[in-house]
Amino acid sequence: MTDTFYKKAQLLDQNDKLAHFKDYFVHEADTIYLDGNSLGKLPQKTIQQTQHLVTHQWGQGLIRSWNNHWIDLPQQTAAKIAKIVGAQEDEIFVGDSTSLNLYKLAFAALKLNEPKKKIVSDNLNFPTDLYILQGLIEQQFQGHSLALVESQDNLTIEEAGFAEVIDNDTSLVLLSHVVFKSAFMYNMARINAIAHQHQALVLWDLSHSVGSVPVHLNDTNADMAVGCTYKYLNGGPGAPAFLYVRKDLQAQLTSPIWAWFGHQAPFDFSLHYQPKQGIQRFATGTPSVLSLSAIGGGVDITLEAGMEALREKSVQQSEFMIELIQNLLVPYGFSIASPLDVSRRGSHISIRHPEGYRISQAMIKPQDGSKIIIPDFRPPDNIRLGIAPLYNTYTELVESIERIRKIVAEEQFSHYSEERPDVT
Numbered sequence: 001m002t003d004t005f006y007k008k009a010q011l012l013d014q015n016d017k018l019a020h021f022k023d024y025f026v027h028e029a030d031t032i033y034l035d036g037n038s039l040g041k042l043p044q045k046t047i048q049q050t051q052h053l054v055t056h057q058w059g060q061g062l063i064r065s066w067n068n069h070w071i072d073l074p075q076q077t078a079a080k081i082a083k084i085v086g087a088q089e090d091e092i093f094v095g096d097s098t099s100l101n102l103y104k105l106a107f108a109a110l111k112l113n114e115p116k117k118k119i120v121s122d123n124l125n126f127p128t129d130l131y132i133l134q135g136l137i138e139q140q141f142q143g144h145s146l147a148l149v150e151s152q153d154n155l156t157i158e159e160a161g162f163a164e165v166i167d168n169d170t171s172l173v174l175l176s177h178v179v180f181k182s183a184f185m186y187n188m189a190r191i192n193a194i195a196h197q198h199q200a201l202v203l204w205d206l207s208h209s210v211g212s213v214p215v216h217l218n219d220t221n222a223d224m225a226v227g228c229t230y231k232y233l234n235g236g237p238g239a240p241a242f243l244y245v246r247k248d249l250q251a252q253l254t255s256p257i258w259a260w261f262g263h264q265a266p267f268d269f270s271l272h273y274q275p276k277q278g279i280q281r282f283a284t285g286t287p288s289v290l291s292l293s294a295i296g297g298g299v300d301i302t303l304e305a306g307m308e309a310l311r312e313k314s315v316q317q318s319e320f321m322i323e324l325i326q327n328l329l330v331p332y333g334f335s336i337a338s339p340l341d342v343s344r345r346g347s348h349i350s351i352r353h354p355e356g357y358r359i360s361q362a363m364i365k366p367q368d369g370s371k372i373i374i375p376d377f378r379p380p381d382n383i384r385l386g387i388a389p390l391y392n393t394y395t396e397l398v399e400s401i402e403r404i405r406k407i408v409a410e411e412q413f414s415h416y417s418e419e420r421p422d423v424t
């Protein structure tokens with residue numbers, strides 16, 4: 001059976017219009033990388049660009065490089081990201097972390113809708129999103145409450161559930177567009193419409209969707225969004241995040257952090273805060289030039305490939321991976337912890353097994369000369385297999401699933417410890 005899958009994969013790879021994009025990235029011959037949903041690969045171009053920036057712009061240009069190269073970098077990067085998420089370039093700010101941007105926008109939205117006291121999210125959301133809401137309620141908005149719509153199956157959430165929970169007292173709805181564990185994907189337009197019936201604002205976290213599924217912020221009437229650039233956009237570890245506010249809402253929202261880069265004229269050094277008019281009012285301090293510049297390589301590659309083509313390949317690859325899992329892994333005690341309906345799924349697939357952690361260790365640290373396969377592990381028993389259509393091949397998917405099968409069939413995992421490192 002595995003031979004048939006290898007043949008099928010070979011054909012799919014031969015006919016893959018995006019196949020050449022994998023050569024844009026640094027590749028280790030003995031490694032299959034299935035963790036692009038946590039930290040994307042390094043684009044070749046980023047090495048040269050970063051080296052040039054450090055050596056010439058910083059090393060030789062020093063402070064003169066601010067005016068020559070750096071001051072417009074946030075806006076230039078924003079203009080590119082805007083194209084990827086279906087927004088206007090003056091609706092995107094690039095900088096700070098996703099968590100910080102979430103805080104700024106959630107605070108601003110709650111302030112604008114102050115008399116309304118209900119915040120809505122779901123119990124599949126990423127922890128940082130919920131922590132930020134908890135902190136805001138504890139420290140600033142003490143009469144507010146957080147209502148979590150519960151998933152019935154721990155994988156998906158019916159949008160209809162939101163029609164019951166969102167009411168006229170709801171000020172803010174905060175959701176991850178693609179859920180980090182199961183890869184369930186919300187219908188953004190539907191949630192926006194429900195919220196808008198009650199004059200509630202919606203804040204989308206796009207961290208697991210930007211660069212992996214098409215996002216149409218303007219066309220779906222999205223109010224606000226945040227997202228990260230180090231996952232499917234391949235921007236590098238801790239690369240600056242972005243935030244989006246639709247044009248007509250910008251003037252009504254005030255950042256809770258009144259900092260000089262959000263001032264109308266930072267270099268006038270006035271002692272009184274006057275926020276910028278547009279999206280840049282959400283800027284805080286000096287941009288992180290090195291990591292901001294490193295985003296460019298990955299974002300350019302994404303634009304060159306095109307989100308529609310990337311989604312098409314991602315759908316085909318994840319459907320193929322599901323077929324492989326059903327045939328090769330389910331007989332060995334695995335279950336699929338992602339939606340089977342591809343139209344409701346992002347670009348990663350979660351599988352579960354009671355020995356999930358040790359199996360993931362055996363994948364990463366083979367002792368039998370097999371290729372290294374890098375997934376990630378989310379407790380208690382989820383192995384996440386991230387598919388990055390820019391650089392993963394169909395053959396790699398067969399190799400990976402066959403390798404997992406072997407680890408379990410031969411009980412190779414029993415040689416590994418249950419102890420976990422700091423970052424998984």
Ligand SMILES: *Cc1c(COP(=O)(O)O)cnc(C)c1O
Pocket residue numbers: 097098099100126128129176180205207208228241
């Ligand atoms: C990765 C991720 C984040 C990361 O936030 P940071 O501030 O960059 O650490 C936030 N939200 C979601 C949904 C994520 O997947």
